[in-house]
Amino acid sequence: MHDQFSQFIYLILIILALIMVANKLRLAYPIVLVIGDWR
Numbered sequence: 001m002h003d004q005f006s007q008f009i010y011l012i013l014i015i016l017a018l019i020m021v022a023n024k025l026r027l028a029y030p031i032v033l034v035i036g037d038w039r
Contacts (some may be wrong), residue, residue, distance in 0.1 A: 018032050018036045
């Protein structure tokens with residue numbers, strides 16, 4: 001249970017960081033989220 005919660009928190013933090021990068025680059029954040037998901 002604790003492991004799933006920490007993974008959820010990490011995921012939220014990564015999403016927020018990608019949105020902040022999108023705002024800095026003045027891009028639409030869905031584009032940055034899709035690129036961030038591409039591995």
